[in-house]
Amino acid sequence: GENVEQHPSTLSVQEGDSAVIKCTYSDSASNYFPWYKQELGKRPQLIIDIRSNVGEKKDQRIAVTLNKTAKHFSLHITETQPEDSAVYFCASHRPFGNEKLTFGTGTRLTIIP
Amino acid sequence: DGGITQSPKYLFRKEGQNVTLSCEQNLNHDAMYWYRQDPGQGLRLIYYSQIVNDFQKGDIAEGYSVSREKKESFPLTVTSAQKNPTAFYLCASSIMGADTGELFFGEGSRLTVL
Numbered sequence: 001g002e003n004v005e006q007h008p009s010t011l012s013v014q015e016g017d018s019a020v021i022k023c024t025y026s027d028s029a030s031n032y033f034p035w036y037k038q039e040l041g042k043r044p045q046l047i048i049d050i051r052s053n054v055g056e057k058k059d060q061r062i063a064v065t066l067n068k069t070a071k072h073f074s075l076h077i078t079e080t081q082p083e084d085s086a087v088y089f090c091a092s093h094r095p096f097g098n099e100k101l102t103f104g105t106g107t108r109l110t111i112i113p
Numbered sequence: 114d115g116g117i118t119q120s121p122k123y124l125f126r127k128e129g130q131n132v133t134l135s136c137e138q139n140l141n142h143d144a145m146y147w148y149r150q151d152p153g154q155g156l157r158l159i160y161y162s163q164i165v166n167d168f169q170k171g172d173i174a175e176g177y178s179v180s181r182e183k184k185e186s187f188p189l190t191v192t193s194a195q196k197n198p199t200a201f202y203l204c205a206s207s208i209m210g211a212d213t214g215e216l217f218f219g220e221g222s223r224l225t226v227l
Contacts, residue, residue, distance in 0.1 A: 043221060100171070
């Protein structure tokens with residue numbers, strides 16, 4: 001089955017600096033890669049996603065890049081703010097039959113004021 | 114107000130007891146999922162269902178059981194066979210057939226075995 005590895009497990013950055021979280025996946029058939037943010041005590045929520053026919057996608061301060069050849073994708077957060085502090089999960093989706101996501105192990109991001 | 118409702122939010126269980134966690138959605142989603150969340154291990158899939166009266170095992174199904182008698186409901190039973198049931202359980206749903214696979218999560222149920 002699909003395996004998703006996520007690094008780092010914890011990340012601390014100064015407010016205003018950028019943060020990068022990286023994930024690799026094992027199944028070359030995977031075609032959809034979302035990122036979820038989970039604030040303390042709350043449910044995970046989708047913040048950005050990318051499909052396999054796109055190399056980069058941006059939404060304000062958040063961007064995701066995808067390298068299909070290397071089978072890795074990354075989340076980039078610029079101009080970090082205290083409200084960016086949360087646990088971030090990457091995930092991959094395989095088409096055709098098993099409609100499920102495989103998640104990475106999460107990255108706890110702390111923004112230092 | 115559309116969404117996913119999980120209950121109870123907190124649950125305590127004695128060893129050897131079965132407990133059932135409720136998950137109800139009014140989003141008209143076909144697919145529903147149960148994930149277990151442990152610190153440092155991310156979200157691990159327990160069971161999922163793509164259609165009423167059908168469900169598949171996820172990666173950690175041992176010691177759990179589910180049913181899908183109605184489209185809106187996907188209860189999870191944590192049985193006494195689950196060796197380490199203390200965890201945070203998340204239910205989710207998604208539109209079947211969509212290639213996005215986007216999940217909408219409930220607020221979770223925290224189970225503690227005493």
